[in-house]
Amino acid sequence: MTDESPSDRRDRGVSNTRTESEASRERSGRNEPATRRSDAAVERGDDRTIDRTGEPLLAVEALQTHYPITEGWLRREVGRVRAVDGVSFEIHEGETLGLVGESGSGKTTLAHSLLGLEERTDGTVRFDGERVSELSGADQRAFRRRVQLIVQDPNDAFNPRMQVGKAVAEPLALNGMDDADRRQAIVEDVLERVGLAAEDTDRYPHEFSDGEKQRLAIARALVVDPDLVVADEPTSALDARVQSDILALLDEVRREFDVSILCISHDIDVVRRFCDRVAVMYLGEIVERGATAEVLQRPAHPYTRVLLGSVPSLDPSDREFVRPLTDTIPDPADPPSGCRFHTRCPAVIGPEDADLSEETWERLAAFRFTVQVGELPERIEMDDPPDAATVHDAFDLPDNIRDDEVAAGVEDAVTALTEGDLDQAEERLAAVLPSVCEQQVPETVDVEGRPVTCHRYDTDIDAEPRPWCE
Amino acid sequence: MRMGEQPSTTGESLLSVSDLRTRIETDRGTVRAVDGVSFAVDRGEAVCLVGESGSGKSVTCESLTGIVPQPPASIVGGSVTFDGVDLRDEATDLRSIRGARIGHVFQNPQHALDPVYSVGDQLVEAITAHGDVAKRAARERAVDLLRQVGIPRAEVRVDDYPHEFSGGMAQRVAIAIALAGDPDLLIADEPTTAVDVTVQARLIDLLRGLLDDGMALLLVTHDLRVVASLADRVLVMFGGQILERGPVDRLFERPAHPYTQALFDSYDGFEQLPDRPSRNELPADGCRFRAECPHAVEACSGGDQPPFHPVDGDTEHTASCVYYDEHREADAILDAGRAVRPAAEVDADD
DSSP, X not given: OOSOOHHHHHHTTTGGGHHHHHHHXXXXXXXXXXXXXXXXXXXXXXXXXXXXXXXXXXXXXXXXXXEEEEETTTTEEEEEEEEEEEEEEEEOTTOEEEEEOOTTSSHXXXXXXXXXXXXXXXXXXXXXXXXXXXXXXXXXHHHHHHEEEEOSOGGGTSOTTSOHHHHHHHHHHHTTOOOHHHHHHHHHHHHHHTTOOGGGGGSOGGGSOHHHHHHHHHHHHHTTOOSEXXXXXXXXXXXXXXXXXXXHHHHHHHHHSOOEEEEEOSOHHHHHHHOSEEEEEETTEEEEEEEHHHHHHSOOSHHHHHHHHTSOOSSTTOOOOOOOSOOOOOOTTSOOSSSTTTTTXXXXXOOSSSOOOHHHHXXXXXXXXXXXXXXXXXXXXXXSOOOHHHHXXXXXXXXXXXXXXXXXXXXXXXXXXXXXXXXXXXXXHHHHSOOHHHHSOOOEEEETTEEEEOGGGOTTSSOOOOOOOO | XXXXXXXXXXXXXXXXXXXXXXXXXXXXXXXEEEEEEEEEEOTTOEEEEEOOTTSSHHHHHHHHTTOSOTTTEEEEEEEEEETTEETTSTTSOHHHHBTTTEEEEOSSGGGTSOTTSOHHHHHHHHHHHTSOOOHHHHHHHHHHHHXXXXXXXXXXXXXXOGGGSOHHHHHHHHHHHHHTTOOSEEEEESTTTTSOHHHHHHHHHHHHHHHHTTOEEEXXXXXXXXXXXXXXXXXXXXXXXXXXXXEHHHHHHSOXXXXXXXXXXXXXXXXXXXXXXXXXXXXXXXXXXXXXXXXOOGGXXXXXXXXXXXXXXXXXXXXXXXXXXXTSOOHHHHHHHHHHSTHHHHHHHO
């Protein structure tokens, strides 16, 4: 290595401050983390052990957050965006839970609802056994101190005209620490523990790189010694190597500060490396949750499989994706009936009474739902309707459909398309190709010890789970 | 040709770039953002430029067709030849080539879209600007392009304004506009960075289809997964220079340059590397990565960028690293590369 630069020295701050961290723990009057191990404790293969038998730190039950859609000057409610619609999960002490899903799935709304930044419509949130909605006065202030948020883009998190030392100290002042010298001492300590230098307090945000700014954001969350940190895409604005550094820092932080983390991320690599457990969210609902290794290796819900199967492999010879039937994410103000994923689900269940082979059904399901959401192939235009052969070819329709009623309905739909009548085609297909997935809301069932909300795992429904081969 | 450069022109290449140099004036001095970069892209081929922010990959792309803002940037050297035309020649009308023959997609789609015109108007403008097309035909083509990039109900959405599209949708519209001139070469700078994995998969499929139809692709990304899914050949860039180059399968099988290995390593493990010096502080000679390199030796300092040496006798897969000099033992470093290679992840998952 070349000469030791200030940044080299700065970087080692994290690992060199064990004693300081102990001092800080005494200062905060916190005991050592629980060392009780039981059979239910999750061994992570590193030195962290999570006890999942006791009372969870955070327990969320049937949480709903809806936004009203209003019309006119009276602001009459005409509909609701069901951003979070009946979500339940727990986070135990020291645990990191990953929350994954596409944009619009309600991940961020969920996080904001937990923190009280969005008003909850229904459901309960318990923190350390207490119902958060019933907290007031000192208890409420304590809750606000014990739960901290880290946002995605650190550039949004700092006032460009405020020295970072002040910015990091702000939560301390807000929590009633009036002694400026003491604030300064804590800030300097925390800055060093996130890999920055005590001298950095006088600098301004623009003097820091994005990675360093994210370290500052983490420092600001940590100064008040929280028990739960909600990190909303903490690394997605960063380069791969900087992202790796920040994850390493958060890993260090959760050990030293003994915090639980709710990590919202669309990045499977972040979840795989960092989260003990993962919950998969689609259109306001959690469809599957469980231990990260299990969910990533044996995903059960078709949506989880689509998400994982959309991530390109690091092996250039493996270039297959698992694609949804359609790409359109439905409007959360008007979610699909039954299972909300059914319009995109590659494993949507075929009609019970019809005599169709699995392969025929898959092609017909793709036909039905592409027509329904209007994702028509390039050659199919309603302004200039195609002939029947083009429709058959463009949608790759099966030639011999065994079931006469279905065959007739599909031909009607093809004819409707040649006449430029998309609605008629949609209607005919819906009539002859019904699915239990659109008719019934799926129950949440236990699959290898984890909750999965999919009809294919429901023993009352005549459909087998598909095998997963990745 | 100077030492340290690989012959890049096969004579047949659609695009060939040789010893390209671009400087940027900043308040902290002059940055050699592109510092002697050479490569070629053939028809139907996907070449990926991989690196982090500040590595010079975006400035490289913007220098090719002169869209890099000048000043503060200035292209100070090198040659860029596109289909036999010298793009660095002042007599060349770059505007007739941009859009029509070389399409650009930027990371932030809102930069490519004008908020006061409907996307249809913008597409029609792009289509008619590059060919003699009747208004009605241009509009039909606009709808076709939107369908091609996967915009549902394209015939309705063509009249919508950019703000009515979500980030992923806007990125697809930006790609549609870049494709409007039916370009021979698409230069795409982080086209999938801000989008969901499902949309990313869809866009990758779209780009693969265009490659099959003979379009060439120069893709800039920091995401090794996107590289693995699209690239034929890979160029790894750091500090304004290419440090490693090769066919995607071989480079992923044995990442050779210590920098490339560090990139792969960041997909796994928690090993923390030293903080990065900013690019103003990078060494000005020899190997630009040496300040961060765990294997750096005396020979890494001074002179030009280290020459490209074959990796394990492979003349197509080369690394600009003194360890791959025939007189040196590179085995230890290659082994380090094997340890971080992606196959390790695949094994662990199965």
